[in-house]
Amino acid sequence: xxxxxxxxxxxxxxxxxxxxxxxxxxxxVSYFQERVKEDYPIYDAxxxxxxxxxxxxxxxxxxxxSKDRTxxxxxxxxTLSLSTCRYIDWTDFSxxxxxxxxxxxxxxxxxxxxxxxxxxxxxxxxxxxxxRTSDLKGLIDPLYLHEKNHPSGWEIDGFNSSVNYRIxxxxxxxxxxGTIQFADGERGFLIDNDIYTTExxxxxxxxxxxxxxxxxxxxxxxxATTEKLQHEVGL
Numbered sequence: 412x413x414x415x416x417x418x419x420x421x422x423x424x425x426x427x428x429x430x431x432x433x434x435x436x437x438x439x440v441s442y443f444q445e446r447v448k449e450d451y452p453i454y455d456a457x458x459x460x461x462x463x464x465x466x467x468x469x470x471x472x473x474x475x476x477s478k479d480r481t482x483x484x485x486x487x488x489x490t491l492s493l494s495t496c497r498y499i500d501w502t503d504f505s506x507x508x509x510x511x512x513x514x515x516x517x518x519x520x521x522x523x524x525x526x527x528x529x530x531x532x533x534x535x536x537x538x539x540x541x542x543r544t545s546d547l548k549g550l551i552d553p554l555y556l557h558e559k560n561h562p563s564g565w566e567i568d569g570f571n572s573s574v575n576y577r578i579x580x581x582x583x584x585x586x587x588x589g590t591i592q593f594a595d596g597e598r599g600f601l602i603d604n605d606i607y608t609t610e611x612x613x614x615x616x617x618x619x620x621x622x623x624x625x626x627x628x629x630x631x632x633x634x635a636t637t638e639k640l641q642h643e644v645g646l
Contacts, residue, residue: 419498419644422534426508426621427492429526435519436488440473443486446514450507451475451484484511491515501625509618516614527617528607529624533632535600536593540643544597550640551600555588571601581608582624584631604631 436443444454453476475484481497493508515521537546548556557570571589578584587603606624633641 420533420535420539421498421531423494423496423530423532424498424504425492425494425528425530425532426504427490427526427528427530428512428524428617429490430521430524432489433519433521434488436473436486437471439518440486443473443514443518444475446518447475447484447511451477451482453478453480482507486515491521505618505621505625508621512614512617521614524612524614524617526607526609527612527620527624528605529621529628530603530605531628531632533602533604534591534593535602535640536597537599538597542643547598547600550637550643552635552637555602555635578606578627581610582627583607583609584627586631586635588635602632602635604628606631 448454455474455476456471472485472487476482479497482493482495485492491511493504493511495504498504535547535550537544537550542550557567557572569590569592571587573585573587576584576586583606585605585607587601589601591599591601593599606627608620612620629646633646
């Protein structure tokens, strides 16, 4: 998403692809490390990752971090991801994602992605924008606040929901949203949009798809929020 990201409410942004498992990742990961170490010099190896889908095997996961650990890259024999808790703007993020894919493709001879995903996790905290904590209703569209359809006299203390959307023939969205509580006790709101496709895609077409997914994610965020919040974050 675009906007004034000095005021954004993004907790994390994640790009991930899955691809047909290739053992060359384990064999050639040192070449990949050489390619990315200028931006991600800190290396860590996780013994294994447990898959949450049937087509992703258990595998060693290689993780690389920026010096301040606000950016991370991970690669296994079937997955590649980039994540950050310090999102600047789409131009910056998409350039990093594209470079990462190109390096992985060169090192491991990856031709096709079997899943492409772009996820924005928004943790909306009114006080971080100089607003009162009671301003939540003025920031979130009432359709997402579950203010109706509950027993008379009962007050909703918290809730979470998830919806799976079919956007078009190729694209899907899993939106999770609901109330959250920050460490200081302030009540906030989560909007977690995961835009993805499981249509096999040539590696060279990923950048175009990511640009499209970024636009879709912004549309989903706008639908769930008020103009007041959109203005506060610079949209």
